[in-house]
Amino acid sequence: MALVEIKNLHKSFGSNHVLRGIDFTVEQGEVVCVIGPSGSGKSTLLRCVNLLEVPQQGEVIVRGEEITDPDCHLDAARAGIGMVFQQFNLFPHLSVLANCTVAQTTVLRRKASEAEQVARANLDRVGLNDKVHAFPAQLSGGQQQRVAIARALSMDPALMLFDEPTSALDPELVGDVLTVMRKLALEGMTMLVVTHEMAFAREVADRVVFMDGGVIVEQGPPAEVIGNPQEERTQLFLRRVLDPTHVQDL
Amino acid sequence: MSTQSDTVVRKGLSPRKRAQRSRLIQYAVLVAVALFALFSADWGQIGSVFFKPEFIKSTFQDGVLQALVKTLEYTAGAFVIGLAGGTVLALMRLSSVGPYRWLATAYIEFFRGLPAIVVFIAFSLLPLAFEGMTIPWDPYGVVWLALGIVAAAYMAEVIRAGIQAVPKGQIEAARSLGMPPGLALRKIVLPQAFRIVLPPLTNDLILLVKDSSLVFMIGVAADGYELTGFGRDLANTYSNLTPIVVCGFCYLIITLPLGILVRRLEARAEKSR
Ligand SMILES: Nc1ncnc2c1ncn2[C@@H]1O[C@H](COP(=O)(O)OP(=O)(O)O)[C@@H](O)[C@H]1O
Ligand SMILES: [Mg+2]
Numbered sequence: 023m024a025l026v027e028i029k030n031l032h033k034s035f036g037s038n039h040v041l042r043g044i045d046f047t048v049e050q051g052e053v054v055c056v057i058g059p060s061g062s063g064k065s066t067l068l069r070c071v072n073l074l075e076v077p078q079q080g081e082v083i084v085r086g087e088e089i090t091d092p093d094c095h096l097d098a099a100r101a102g103i104g105m106v107f108q109q110f111n112l113f114p115h116l117s118v119l120a121n122c123t124v125a126q127t128t129v130l131r132r133k134a135s136e137a138e139q140v141a142r143a144n145l146d147r148v149g150l151n152d153k154v155h156a157f158p159a160q161l162s163g164g165q166q167q168r169v170a171i172a173r174a175l176s177m178d179p180a181l182m183l184f185d186e187p188t189s190a191l192d193p194e195l196v197g198d199v200l201t202v203m204r205k206l207a208l209e210g211m212t213m214l215v216v217t218h219e220m221a222f223a224r225e226v227a228d229r230v231v232f233m234d235g236g237v238i239v240e241q242g243p244p245a246e247v248i249g250n251p252q253e254e255r256t257q258l259f260l261r262r263v264l265d266p267t268h269v270q271d272l
Numbered sequence: 273m274s275t276q277s278d279t280v281v282r283k284g285l286s287p288r289k290r291a292q293r294s295r296l297i298q299y300a301v302l303v304a305v306a307l308f309a310l311f312s313a314d315w316g317q318i319g320s321v322f323f324k325p326e327f328i329k330s331t332f333q334d335g336v337l338q339a340l341v342k343t344l345e346y347t348a349g350a351f352v353i354g355l356a357g358g359t360v361l362a363l364m365r366l367s368s369v370g371p372y373r374w375l376a377t378a379y380i381e382f383f384r385g386l387p388a389i390v391v392f393i394a395f396s397l398l399p400l401a402f403e404g405m406t407i408p409w410d411p412y413g414v415v416w417l418a419l420g421i422v423a424a425a426y427m428a429e430v431i432r433a434g435i436q437a438v439p440k441g442q443i444e445a446a447r448s449l450g451m452p453p454g455l456a457l458r459k460i461v462l463p464q465a466f467r468i469v470l471p472p473l474t475n476d477l478i479l480l481v482k483d484s485s486l487v488f489m490i491g492v493a494a495d496g497y498e499l500t501g502f503g504r505d506l507a508n509t510y511s512n513l514t515p516i517v518v519c520g521f522c523y524l525i526i527t528l529p530l531g532i533l534v535r536r537l538e539a540r541a542e543k544s545r
Contacts, residue, residue: 074444074448097447101450107441111439111441112445115463115467124460125449125450125451129455130450
């Protein structure tokens with residue numbers, strides 16, 4: 023059974039029909055990268071997976087549980103889905119360690135000592151075990167994003183969602199974050215990643231999904247979708263992304 | 273503005289010269305007023321009415337410090353009630369349930385629109401109107417309540433603005449970790465909101481210190497006098513203003529440091545932005 027199953031998903035903001043019938047699945051251990059032009063609904067799709075956005079129509083099933091069902095225990099389901107935001111969204115009033123323990127102790131009801139142990143292990147995983155007592159404002163953007171990843175990992179999620187995790191970073195800091203994500207992928211984490219990093223998608227993704235205008239236009243192995251796109255819209259998009267003189271258009 | 277005609281009229285002077293001359297005139301006026309005050313006022317009279325040393329001494333002996341403590345106690349209790357009530361009202365105003373919003377709005381507009389003294393007069397008449405009615409912890413209960421329900425209305429608006437100033441991404445991050453709304457509010461939103469509203473809330477505390485002077489409207493017993501009631505009573509007894517002046521200084525001892533604290537907090541908030 024697929025870890026994530028999305029059926030005929032529709033989402034509108036007012037009269038703006040953003041998702042126009044999305045069907046797709048993510049298998050256990052799979053790394054799926056979602057690419058596409060700005061405004062095509064990538065973030066909205068990702069946010070529907072943990073119901074930060076509530077779709078008007080369609081089903082989202084995660085680990086066999088239909089989270090679009092009004093009777094679903096949404097908070098419990100969300101605790102098992104890690105999310106990493108473009109703007110990090112670390113809790114500025116909490117230390118790095120507390121950022122990683124607050125949901126463990128309150129949502130998962132772990133003991134403080136256990137939560138701290140888990141948090142330290144995950145901060146170690148993202149290479150920040152020396153920043154445990156720092157506050158978010160004292161860290162660089164790249165470090166903050168790695169803390170955000172550790173925070174999500176500390177909940178032992180079955181699935182990680184990344185929404186353009188490197189788009190708000192200075193170019194020289196992008197590499198550290200991608201390295202962490204690459205490592206996660208190698209460890210077998212199921213990941214759904216919205217990204218503009220084509221090199222990363224090509225190297226790490228098991229499957230690439232190209233979205234445009236609220237629909238999935240094309241999907242498949244990166245070598246096919248990025249290397250040899252069949253659809254004209256995909257070709258146009260990739261030409262603009264991969265040609266440095268057009269990067270601004272994004 | 274008639275900048276054009278100004279430049280025409282004062283063609284002869286450079287802006288710097290002009291600023292210099294303006295400053296000179298201001299100093300001249302200041303010196304003139306000071307000299308006039310110095311020679312025209314009866315300083316001996318002023319000193320003996322406002323700053324008579326033996327009355328300063330007896331003001332202390334009669335217990336101005338106890339009155340100061342009462343002012344602090346009244347203010348502190350009212351601040352706690354205002355803070356708790358204000359937080360509840362702020363959350364009600366942000367509620368998705370319409371009647372909560374309407375109730376909170378009505379409360380806030382009502383008590384912000386009234387002079388505080390009207391509320392105090394109403395409280396002073398309560399035991400008359402409802403015979404046998406008592407508010408516990410006399411006189412603290414009634415004072416805290418009267419001051420607190422007004423303070424809550426003011427603080428509610430400040431706290432609401434603070435809650436709304438917390439970025440939406442914070443709530444989304446908390447919810448995505450599985451925190452239910454109440455938990456996200458307690459652990460993530462409110463701590464940040466209170467940090468944001470610390471300067472304006474301290475301003476409200478200063479207002480509260482001053483509003484505690486209205487307590488004498490309720491008619492507390494002499495041993496419940498705070499600074500204003502105490503000072504007024506003593507000034508009447510002596511037919512001299514010195515006790516009031518001493519009490520005034522006592523207020524400043526509280527409010528001035530708080531004012532400095534507000535500016536520090538504001539500067540810090542500005543820097544971290
Ligand atoms: N909360 C929202 N309210 C209204 N419109 C929104 C909201 N979020 C996204 N949109 C709109 O949905 C469309 C798709 O947005 P998004 O999913 O962020 O695209 P992408 O991530 O691919 O750039 C855009 O037109 C955007 O303006
Ligand atoms: Mg987006």
